[in-house]
Amino acid sequence: MKAFQPHFTIHLGDVYPVGDARSVNENCLGVRNPKNNYDPVHWPMGSRGGLALNGNHEMFSNGSGYFDVLLPAMGMVEADGKASGRISDPTSDRISGQPTSFFCLQNDDWQVIGLDTGYNSGGVPILSGIPWVNRIPGICGDCRLEKSVVDWIANVVEPDRGRRGLILLSHHQNYSAFEDTYRKPAEQLWKAGIRRPVLWFWGHEHRLAGYDLYGTCELKSYGRCIGHGGMPVERERPSHAPEPVFYDFRAATNGFGVNGFVNLTFQGRGLVVGYLDMDGTEVLREKFIAGQDGVVRLESREMLIDNLDFPCAR
Numbered sequence: 532m533k534a535f536q537p538h539f540t541i542h543l544g545d546v547y548p549v550g551d552a553r554s555v556n557e558n559c560l561g562v563r564n565p566k567n568n569y570d571p572v573h574w575p576m577g578s579r580g581g582l583a584l585n586g587n588h589e590m591f592s593n594g595s596g597y598f599d600v601l602l603p604a605m606g607m608v609e610a611d612g613k614a615s616g617r618i619s620d621p622t623s624d625r626i627s628g629q630p631t632s633f634f635c636l637q638n639d640d641w642q643v644i645g646l647d648t649g650y651n652s653g654g655v656p657i658l659s660g661i662p663w664v665n666r667i668p669g670i671c672g673d674c675r676l677e678k679s680v681v682d683w684i685a686n687v688v689e690p691d692r693g694r695r696g697l698i699l700l701s702h703h704q705n706y707s708a709f710e711d712t713y714r715k716p717a718e719q720l721w722k723a724g725i726r727r728p729v730l731w732f733w734g735h736e737h738r739l740a741g742y743d744l745y746g747t748c749e750l751k752s753y754g755r756c757i758g759h760g761g762m763p764v765e766r767e768r769p770s771h772a773p774e775p776v777f778y779d780f781r782a783a784t785n786g787f788g789v790n791g792f793v794n795l796t797f798q799g800r801g802l803v804v805g806y807l808d809m810d811g812t813e814v815l816r817e818k819f820i821a822g823q824d825g826v827v828r829l830e831s832r833e834m835l836i837d838n839l840d841f842p843c844a845r
Contacts, residue, residue, distance in 0.1 A: 543734035544586025544702035585649035696821025708769035764788025
């Protein structure tokens with residue numbers, strides 16, 4: 532991630548195991564956990580900042596580690612040399628703190644909107660953790676966006692103004708060929724004024740997969756599951772619609788799937804999305820364009836490796 536020299540780095544949520552202060556310190560802030568022998572790590576901040584979304588695991592501890600420990604350490608870099616392109620040093624640079632669990636980054640051509648789907652992901656305690664029980668209506672959290680977030684999108688972000696291309700970031704998926712879906716956020720976003728095709732990155736599922744333009748309501752998106760950043764990556768074949776246009780079924784040396792991350796390069800109204808393995812090898816590249824009407828369209832997809840366990844529509 533550091534080799535890309537990103538302006539911003541963004542974490543899509545789920546700091547394991549339960550997102551409490553100890554988990555956040557060990558996995559994001561470089562503070563050793565006295566209960567184990569793991570070496571702690573720092574989240575790599577971009578030269579201009581780093582941001583984090585809220586996932587369901589953060590809410591297992593009622594969000595205490597996320598809101599009280601992680602967000603104060605995230606945000607904009609306030610160092611004198613922030614425009615140099617270097618990666619921020621979290622031990623010395625001043626960080627503004629991230630004030631909310633949602634955010635918007637924008638330029639003249641694009642808006643990147645971070646959403647908090649984790650806040651209402653918990654459902655009924657204990658029962659929502661049982662797979663067959665949590666499918667009963669009212670048991671599992673619906674991941675709905677808080678009214679304050681919906682109002683912020685409609686009245687502050689104003690996604691229809693300027694007709695920028697829209698990129699949504701969330702922890703939970705709107706749809707999936709592998710797991711359950713969370714439909715409520717997309718319905719709320721449509722009502723808040725996001726009424727054109729978008730590019731939507733989410734995590735939650737421990738895998739890498741991408742879809743053609745699809746949606747569970749009026750809002751359609753190019754869905755990209757990039758939940759393969761950490762923890763054991765699951766290796767499964769698709770089990771239901773919509774059929775993914777690519778997914779990574781490769782096995783790592785540990786028998787799980789291959790970890791990785793995604794780089795976004797903005798080029799005017801164009802966007803290059805690079806999918807990389809954890810060793811820095813780019814395996815797939817996509818190019819999107821934001822039309823003058825703000826509609827995001829896929830221009831091309833290029834597979835950069837040849838592996839039968841990584842099926843991809845060319």
